[in-house]
């Protein structure tokens with residue numbers, strides 16, 4: 492058989508083949524080591540007349556290469572069109588392993604803690620179930636004070652034992668300020684602490700309110716602590732937190748346990764103070780409440796109010812997170828939608 496005849500036979504057989512099985516049979520038929528037709532042709536070269544051997548050998552090799560190439564292409568096409576069930580598809584994009592992260596609120600809390608720890612503050616924690624004395628009375632909020640109103644506070648129906656407690660009702664703490672009292676009851680000045688934790692209020696659950704949120708309380712007490720120390724400390728904090736030289740302002744405010752009291756505002760990062768929806772067109776963002784510790788608080792814990800002065804502040808973690816990430820609905824932080832969490836991760 493001539494090289495040309497064999498090539499025509501292969502082309503005809505190739506056109507008839509469609510599945511991977513057809514192509515495998517075709518490969519065996521033409522290139523098989525024992526019975527293959529091209530193999531037979533190559534073997535026949537030895538018995539051909541000497542003057543034809545060279546041309547026959549070249550033709551047979553070229554045909555072998557042509558069949559090999561054609562089969563390789565068709566086999567790949569057939570495999571792509573109908574891969575076997577257990578086939579390894581090397582064209583499939585790899586699955587990216589998803590890296591877990593800490594929750595955005597945790598990250599913001601740790602960021603605040605890191606800044607104050609770098610300034611020499613100690614981090615302390617305390618009970619979320621609190622008694623009336625630590626949450627209100629020792630903080631200069633006597634029985635008839637409006638802040639103790641049932642609208643705001645979640646009282647427990649039966650008293651629960653709390654550390655150093657036992658005075659009247661127990662409740663879910665409405666702020667972390669009770670940690671000021673708990674710490675001062677057991678430590679003499681100088682005091683330099685922050686106390687992060689969850690707090691609870693009887694509030695609605697909407698874009699700007701949640702019945703539970705996170706605060707970081709701060710307290711500094713020593714001889715000669717002044718309002719200048721308060722302003723310097725909180726300005727340093729604001730610059731470190733927002734990683735920028737931000738303008739700040741202290742607005743007069745009122746808290747029963749500080750005198751004087753103030754709210755710290757920072758210039759809105761969204762509009763650089765020009766006014767935008769994030770800052771309600773004021774150009775300023777409220778960041779925390781603060782003030783000089785009220786002498787009545789020192790009296791409640793047995794500190795000498797003539798000798799010691801101090802300042803306290805309370806930072807809302809959710810509020811900071813809203814500003815930092817430019818989020819306009821606080822509920823996003825609690826729904827744990829992975830699309831949101833991945834987007835705002837630091």
Ligand SMILES: [Zn+2]
Pocket residue numbers: 759760761762763764765766767768769770771772774775
């Ligand atoms: Zn703004």
